[in-house]
Amino acid sequence: MKVLITGKNGQLGWELCHRAPKAGVEVFAFGSSELDITQLGDVAQVFSCVKPDVVINCAAYTAVDKAESDQENAYLVNETGAVNIGNACKDIGARLLHVSTDFVFDGTKHCPYTITDTPNPLGVYGASKLAGELGIQNVLPEAVIVRTAWVYSTHGNNFVKTMLRLMQEKPQLGIVSDQIGTPTYAAGLAQWLWAVVGQGDIKGMYHWTDAGVASWYDFAVAIQELALEKGLLKQAIPILPIYAQQYPTPAKRPAFSVIDKTSAENDTGLLTVHWRKQLASMLEQLK
Ligand SMILES: NC(=O)C1=CN([C@@H]2O[C@H](COP(=O)(O)OP(=O)(O)OC[C@H]3O[C@@H](n4cnc5c(N)ncnc54)[C@H](OP(=O)(O)O)[C@@H]3O)[C@@H](O)[C@H]2O)C=CC1
Numbered sequence: 001m002k003v004l005i006t007g008k009n010g011q012l013g014w015e016l017c018h019r020a021p022k023a024g025v026e027v028f029a030f031g032s033s034e035l036d037i038t039q040l041g042d043v044a045q046v047f048s049c050v051k052p053d054v055v056i057n058c059a060a061y062t063a064v065d066k067a068e069s070d071q072e073n074a075y076l077v078n079e080t081g082a083v084n085i086g087n088a089c090k091d092i093g094a095r096l097l098h099v100s101t102d103f104v105f106d107g108t109k110h111c112p113y114t115i116t117d118t119p120n121p122l123g124v125y126g127a128s129k130l131a132g133e134l135g136i137q138n139v140l141p142e143a144v145i146v147r148t149a150w151v152y153s154t155h156g157n158n159f160v161k162t163m164l165r166l167m168q169e170k171p172q173l174g175i176v177s178d179q180i181g182t183p184t185y186a187a188g189l190a191q192w193l194w195a196v197v198g199q200g201d202i203k204g205m206y207h208w209t210d211a212g213v214a215s216w217y218d219f220a221v222a223i224q225e226l227a228l229e230k231g232l233l234k235q236a237i238p239i240l241p242i243y244a245q246q247y248p249t250p251a252k253r254p255a256f257s258v259i260d261k262t263s264a265e266n267d268t269g270l271l272t273v274h275w276r277k278q279l280a281s282m283l284e285q286l287k
């Protein structure tokens with residue numbers, strides 16, 4: 001089976017490439033310089049050359065704050081690019097697995113968002129990702145769309161690596177404690193996506209993160225604790241819980257964006273692993 005991966009240099013694209021099944025799958029992976037999903041010519045050329053059976057779209061504009069002042073490019077990648085990939089899949093009869101975000105929700109709920117809850121994004125990034133979801137559903141209703149959240153990996157930039165750097169540079173940190181979600185190790189999401197590739201009957205909307213719930217503050221505290229244990233940090237610094245309004249950012253983020261993973265677990269038989277255990281695995285890899 002030929003599997004085409006877009007966004008191969010990103011966190012998820014990289015994990016997918018490094019965790020591909022050993023047999024039965026031939027991976028064709030592209031970075032933005034080889035396949036720019038906003039360029040119809042690029043998409044047509046790569047699809048006619050590879051003729052994939054399955055496409056996993058990991059390409060995205062993910063700079064949440066920058067998107068507020070760069071709306072056109074955020075929509076170009078997250079909506080137009082996603083729809084280009086959807087149309088190309090439809091044209092050749094390929095299956096599409098597309099990735100979206102918890103930031104499609106406004107965060108006003110107090111229990112996990114289900115796949116049938118109504119999105120209401122607070123910022124441009126979330127709105128452009130929602131536009132991508134809707135565009136894909138319009139051209140290819142059978143596409144798998146998986147919303148995930150707070151993704152990190154040993155590869156690429158993310159909150160874990162930012163914290164490890166700041167914990168060595170700063171005397172103390174103030175971290176937002178009134179935004180609640182679930183950290184997700186990209187390796188686990190990659191494993192779920194490969195399971196979905198292997199189960200051709202899976203279609204429609206899914207939610208997948210690691211298990212459990214945390215604030216960014218809880219996450220930062222755990223990063224410091226585990227990094228000290230593993231020798232990645234030499235000394236602890238004070239970490240203070242702060243309100244989001246004390247850490248002003250261009251984009252508003254949801255106060256609560258825990259998502260319900262029930263159908264993703266039931267339909268694949270894969271169970272989510274607690275985020276703290278996954279964080280320990282990632283930090284072990286970083287050593
Ligand atoms: N990071 C997170 O916390 C979360 C991410 N998601 C979603 O998960 C998916 C994967 O995210 P993640 O791996 O973290 O993202 P990254 O930002 O790590 O990677 C995104 C990749 O997209 C590629 N890209 C950007 N524009 C284009 C384009 N026009 N054409 C082709 N490729 C392009 C970039 O390629 P290059 O480097 O080659 O330029 C980059 O490597 C995305 O859909 C994202 O919205 C959802 C929830 C949380």
Ligand SMILES: Cc1cn([C@H]2C[C@H](O)[C@@H](COP(=O)(O)OP(=O)(O)O[C@H]3O[C@@H](C)C(=O)[C@@H](O)[C@H]3O)O2)c(=O)[nH]c1=O
Pocket residue numbers: 062063064065101102103148149150151158159162166173174175176179216244247249253
């Ligand atoms: C660096 C830093 C951040 N923060 C806060 C700001 C923000 O509320 C929170 C996380 O900030 P970041 O900018 O690292 O993460 P952010 O870009 O908001 O992460 C989001 O990315 C997109 C792509 C998604 O799809 C989301 O699921 C989510 O993962 O941490 C502090 O409170 N103190 C700090 O020193």
